[in-house]
Amino acid sequence: MPHEAYTLSLPVAGRRVVVVGAGAAGTRITRRLLAAGAAVLVVAPDASPEVRAAASAGLLDWVARPYRSGDAADAWLVHAATGSPEVDALVASDAERVGTWCVVEPPPHDRTTAAPGRASGRVALVGGGPGAADMITVRGLALLTEADVVVVDRLAPRTLLDDLSPDVEIVDVGKSAGDHPVPQHEINAVLVDRALAGKRVVRLKGGDPYVFGRGGEEHDACVGAGVPVEVVPGVTSAVSVPAAAGIPVTHRGLARGFSVLTGHDDAGRVPTSGDHTLVLLMGLARLERTCAELIARGHDPHCPAAVIEDGFGPRQRTTVATLATIAARAREMGVRPPAVAVVGDVVRRSPAWACAVEPALALAGAPAYRAEDRA
Template sequence: MTALFGIDLKDRRVVVAGAGNVASRRVRRFLAEGADLVVVAPVATADIRQHAQHGDLVWHERGIEEADLAEAWFVLAATDAPEVNDRVAAWAEARRVFCIDASDASHGSARQAALSRHGDLAIGVISTGTPDPRRIRAVRDALAAHVDAGEVDLRRRREGHGRVILVGAGPGDPGLVTVRGRQALAEADVVVADRLGTAELLVSVPYDVEVINVGKSPDTHPVPQDRINAILVEHALAGRTVVRLKGGDPFVLGRGGEEAHACIAAGVPVEVVPGVTSALSVPARAGIPVTQRGLSTAVLVTSGHAGADATAVTAMAEGTTVVVLMGVAALPDIVTAGLAGGADPATPVAIVESGTTVEERVTRGTLADIVRFAGETGVKPPAVIVVGNVARPDLLASQIAATPPRSG
């Protein structure tokens, strides 16, 4: 009968006999676990040789010997010769060291599980009878997809220390949140959510998870930032897992740094899950590459709340792509400052409203006329403003914009 256990191999000696394709695949797993890895084989794949050159592992360019197992915690017998693998497994058995025999799992004392990770959880699948690697990988992948889709409640059942997870929800399309972001939502006891870019993600949250809406609009800030910081800390100190769900990326004009600092100052563990920032993804979905060889090799991301500062004005004048978030109200001032600073009036401008959602709309013009066009079309937040030659409508937009955004 086979039992499934978790083994911590970090900084512990793992000896691998063989350095072919099978060994190479297993070596990557051991390296990811932080093992002290020694490979013994007369010939090695290019991948193993490269790892050895970088110092990731030690490669002894010879055949395996029993003495190589002297300090081993774990052994993998993965040579091309089954009789050698069986011999290595016997050496390990005599030393009471767990060993995987890649030729015949029944001759070894351990089997390697097909593993998937989900935050601080891992799911492992093994065969208890005749080994069937493709079968266990298929089962693992199906389970992993189910968990990562947010279909499993991952909340802790035992009381523990509270923590805060800052999650970037992406620009609005729920399909653009990261896998880790969905996992974090499934772990949450409390979700503190922004107004924008998070609504559809909250549909899958269990009813007994407390959801606190701290969203802001351009003219309304019902929950000041200091209070948001306090909410995160208070719930975490009460032992809860708190997900701070923020539109875009937490650290791109999202005040995530302030929230992280508040947690650190209070002694609350905090994890940051990066998000797909609207500064890059919204233009991309609309067919606007913020950099393009021959047009712009740099991009400046700025906030409309700051207006057109000297850096943004210089960038516009020099042809660098400028992306403005939260800039609808400040658009006239930004345009005026850019033109006064030497920007070409014919510089293309695109304003993408509600990017990556079914409500997406793009208004185009130049620095000379975009304010008028924005007024005529009634541009409203949330919107991303792109200034620069990459915003030319004939560049990519006519081909890419035909692809509709996800609706959920």
């Protein structure tokens, strides 16, 4: 019975790593090793322009000839990526003989079309988490590495695509506010068509497929076409992005529940007390109108509010204010999507609240907002 692959991370900084092969796969591996600080030796009779440039710049050593037994004798790690099963097997055998770690790049996937009437393909709806590459689940990553086709969203962890085999088809269907270049029915068709052609398809999404991800529609399209489909949950930004800003969506004594809405939903239907957290996804454009609706429906205008932009990304930033002022404050700070808004007493747990709002309220002579003052 076949066993699942065992994955692990190795600290390669400062260690000698030999890469045998400098085609598309070898170049991709070399790029990652250099970024990790490894001392790289490439052995290949020819090399990609990227590897040649790195060698010319002194970033790595390149031996311009075919592999010979002994080339990896003093290596801490070896990567075999020639595309030749015979050569890669020789590299692996040599490494095993001297007790050196060795990774053999798998050959390109067989992308031939399945025989008519035999749908051997499948679809996996994979939640990629809030955007950081290391927030995807183990199951999601395993399916991604096996994929023949990846249909990817704008907010998915796109850096993971750099690690895929060069023969993997990438279909970009990213959407942004007011810009949906690929309609949902066409996305459904891509999933079904590729799977019916025998491909292993991963629909890589940001967050969780079933939290405002239209995963249910894609699931139904696959089932309706007779395509096997698996749903792999992801870490939703509705919970993880506030957490990254120090805001739990529930907290004993502060919040007993929470609601998640998009900026297009009727926010007036949620409980109005500050001990019920409201999380708004994709709501930056309508933030001012949403806040006005909440206040008109009974929310305290002094209730704490926050907007976290680019959660887990390089420009993550938290802007805090009250419900009555958060929209103006976000506009003043130049907040840009993607952003998650949070309204409720739990916002007071954010370090940004203690640093910015409470001193400002005290300076203005306004009473501090206290959760225990709720009616």
